[in-house]
Amino acid sequence: MILYLHGFRSGPQSQKVRSLADRLASRGLGEQLWCEQLSPVPFEAIAQAEAQIARCAEPPTLVGSSLGGFYVTWLAQRHGLRAVAINPFVPHAAFDQSLFIGEHEMIYSGERFRFTEAHAMQVAALEVTRISRPENVWLLAEEGDEVLDCRVAVARYAGCRQTVLPGGDHSFTRWDDYLDEVIAFAGLA
Structure with a gap:
């Protein structure tokens, strides 16, 4: 089973989720993907994912993009799971989280939500400063990421499998x- 956690303001309708769902379906593995709309409240999003992890008969592989990549890193550490972090959010001194405080709209549903200082503190509480099982984590990053500095992710995910591509x-x-x-990393190949 693959549990996909989308990024901030994104959702299960994202191109990455649809592409993964299509590829799994083409292999007869369509039922092996879980992705639902995550709460914009970090602790609630984590609770949603942990509830799904608890329902899995076998340990799932976590895949997440951006803030979802941040979440899957924390969940992989907590539960000893494999994770693929795609252009993940990585807190660092130069990143101004206050840029996210305020009103936002989900890209696909149009639902509006308010991200508060308390939510930013929840994100800070979930930070993984050292990945204790680097063999379980794969970083996928593009150097052209205009939102997050991929060099910060490369440093944080040191020792993990890394695929860092130019451009993008x-x-x-x-x-x-x-x-x-x-799909192979998830043991579904």
């Missing part, structure tokens, strides 16, 4: 090129 952007433009490898 925050959406991870070469996602479709890595679908089969992600």
Whole structure:
């Protein structure tokens, strides 16, 4: 089973989720993907994912993009799971989290939500400063990410499997090129 956690303001309708769902379905594995709309409240999003992890008969592989990549890193550490972090959010001194405080709209549903200082503190509480099982984590990053500095992720995920590609952007433009490898990493090949 693959549990996919989308990024801030994104959702299950994202291109990455649809591409992964299509590839799994083409292999007869369509039922092996879980992705639902995550709460914009960090602790609630984590609770949603942990509830799904608890329902899995076998340990799932976590895949997440941006803030979802941050979440899957924390969940992988907590539960000893494998994780693929795609252009993940990585807190660091130069990143101004206050840029996210305020009103936002979900890209696909149009639902509005308010991200508060308390929510930013929840994100800070979930930070993983050292990955204790680097063999379980795979970083996928593009150097052209205009939202997050991939060098920060490369440093944080030191010792992990890393695929760092030139160019691209925050959406991870070469996602479709890595679908089969992600599926194999999840043990579904």
